[in-house]
Amino acid sequence: MEAFLVLLFHAVGSGLILFLLGAGLTLVYGLMGVMNFAHASMSMLGAYLGYSLSGHIGFVGALCVAPVATGLVGAAFERFVLRRAHGQGPLAELLVTFGASYLILELVQWVWGRGPVDYRVPAALAGVWRVHGVGVPVYRLVAMGVSVFVLAGLWWVWSCTRIGPLLRAAATHPQALQTLGYDVPSLLMWTFGAGSALAGLAGVLAGNLYVTEPEMAASVAGWLFVVVVVGGLGSLRGAFVASMALGMVQTLAAAAPATLGDLLQVPGWSGGAAHCAVCAVPLGAIAPMLPYLWLVVALALRPVEDTRQ
DSSP states (O other), X not given: OHHHHHHHHHHHHHHXXXXXXXXXXXXXXXXHOOOOTTHHXXXXXXXXXXXXXXXXXXXXXXXXXXXXXXXXXXXXXXXXXXXXXXXXXXXXXXXXXXXXXXXXXXXXXXXXXXSOOOOOOOGGGOSEEEETTEEEEHHHHHHHHHHHHHHHHHHHHHHHSSHHHXXXXXXXXXXXXXXXXXXXXXXXXXXXXXXXXXXXXXXHHHHTTSOOSTTHHHHHHHHHHXXXXXXXXXOHHHHHHHHHHHHHHHHHHHHOOOBHHHHXXXXXXXXXXXXXXXXXXXXXXXXXXXXXXXXXXXXXXXOOOBOOO
């Protein structure tokens, strides 16, 4: 039971961090209609900035400064590069962000090298908190708390302030909003910057839980687009549900001692590889495939829906 509770805790933590990463992309698409292929690279940039800044101003300082710096990079990219592609259609926007992802990758390799960096959990948060006999890593608990705080903040801004209606109006009726005297291009620029800042925050929090290396953007990007597509393009609520479900499935499958044959309950299966070589494969071995299998099934059962809200 204790092992299951620990696994459940890790699954919830993974889902929350994945949502923190996917929320920025969902926000940008929901308000701007831009599928930002450089979003995972912004998260990688945030992780590297967090690594460098934590050595000078501490982890808490890096947690505050690195997302802001990443957001400013995103805002500048939208203002001086992406805005020029807005009038040329979605394909031009996609290609510009795709090129930006490779530009960020080369920049990271030029500054920090091609190998992983020694980005560690801060010593003050490296302990384990015992809750009813169950060991809970303090840092993961902090990362989950930050993710929940950001989730609550997004809901509050979206539902309880004037910013939410303004942003929705900028997405649906930009000319009318411009006529009322609002600077719509600036609203969209800072929206893109906010999405990049969320990606940077996810990178700072997750960079020391996983491996901070130049390939981390490519490994995260697949999961990110699974969350956004399965949850519904532009839906924060759907992204949250998909993130939590994906975190649960991935974590529990990776740790499950069962085999594929046990899961499928193949008739005549008795546990020997001689009966069915595929059925002898442990679930942990196919865990990395599950998000993409989920994506294929979701797309087969229903078309991609634009649920921007």
